[in-house]
Amino acid sequence: MTATVLTPPHTAAADLTANTPEIRSSDETDIYEAIFTAIVEQRLVPGTRLIEEQLGEVFGVSRARIRKVLANLAHTGIIRLERNRGAFVARPSQEEARQVFEARQVVEQAIIRSIASDHGSGATRALHRHVKAEAEARQRGDRRATIRLSGEFHLLLAGIQGNAMLTEFLRTLVSRSSLIIAVYPPSIETACSHDEHAALIAAVEAGNSDQAVAEMSRHLEAVFEQLNLGGAPGTPLDLHQIFAGLVPRGRPTR
């Protein structure tokens, strides 16, 4: 029985996965969410094959719908599609990880500079509220919420800046980052320190764009540096135990 590996709808990763501009039936977004979070939370190990019919059974829909969802997941780089072979959970290489964070540096420095130049566009209230939510999630030990909110903070910044192209692009980069962090888990549990987020807001409110950019650069660098890029690139890493306490059932299909 492989069905129980995936958690159906209840645990929604909210904004993080409402990605493509097309209008999409809510049903499909739910499935997208479920698979996405299952991957990010390592219930689906990189390299795992995702079989359309099995997924169809799990979610009670036909293969056609699943197929569409898989196409979307492949587009954001969370899974890999191979012609006539199927869908596999992506296994980002170290080089890929480097490129993702390099791209984030490019995009997010530009975003934060833009916002800081506008003195926060008057929207720092939402930022403060968000950081507060992050702190609360961390305090109550909700690991999943903490990780999710950390990513959403960056998307919130993009939304404030206002460029839909950059926001959309950043959405895929943040999604990929989530997978990367899952594959190369930081040695120490610092993730996306909310202190650094607070420092970013402070620089923005001060209208000091150079400092804001520097803060963002340091922040992303810190996250990247804490990755545990030790694992051999090709080996199917075994990370079951790491999340042992959180995962209801063990291994995925084969």
Place this chain on the structure above:
Amino acid sequence: MTATVLTPPHTAAADLTANTPEIRSSDETDIYEAIFTAIVEQRLVPGTRLIEEQLGEVFGVSRARIRKVLANLAHTGIIRLERNRGAFVARPSQEEARQVFEARQVVEQAIIRSIASDHGSGATRALHRHVKAEAEARQRGDRRATIRLSGEFHLLLAGIQGNAMLTEFLRTLVSRSSLIIAVYPPSIETACSHDEHAALIAAVEAGNSDQAVAEMSRHLEAVFEQLNLGGAPGTPLDLHQIFAGLVPRGRPTR
């Protein structure tokens, strides 16, 4: 008879449309190409509805394949999908145009700085060859090739820089730019002056990254400024005559 509006395979826009990372049957890329170039060349006017079955007849394939192609086109922003309503050729607003070029500034300045810091990564030979091809196309009055090569120059730079994420993102931005230029055609025929491309290469070869960035900034600014952003955003602009000499047959469906 609406079939003859689209030109089947022969005129391939090469690299510009080999966009998604997934492996894709060559057949579908051909269809993608055909529709893409038909839109960029304004044989399909913005706002035109693309009916799946008609397209299926034109290309001799089933609706399922067409559907996949439409999803890809929608993803790059060339067409718009509306639930239960169908696919429409996108009609980029002025604000959208601004955002596209703002995003290009962000991404391409970073790319050119990176290349220039590496003294061109030793790949300036390919750049020279490309600019030469651009000049030749322009000399022999091949408008289509000229426009296509102009866009590909920027993608070539991205490829040299090496970050796959940025390259992929820029591909969608360049595609959108093509549509934008088609919708808001430059008053004077300057498009993407190859002189500016040559200047970019010179700065890169000199290893002067600041100048290279400035050059890129000016170049993109010039292209954007030459857009004719006069047309009312909502009106279905009629630009048939503009390309009259080049278009074999007149109007699209209805």
Place this chain on the structure above:
DNA sequence: AGCCTGATGATTGTCGACAATCACAGTGGT
């Protein structure tokens, strides 16, 4: 005359079935 309402035609969304393709196991040969 203008507006709301209901029927009609066209188009998209979804499903199930068949064909094409691939991975794997078993067999035979060297």
Place this chain on the structure above:
DNA sequence: ACCACTGTGATTGTCGACAATCATCAGGCT
């Protein structure tokens, strides 16, 4: 014992048909 080959099972790719939805138009009501 190892390698190449063929047959088998499983999975994906593709197609055609049906159901759901929307736009349009005619008719009746105010």
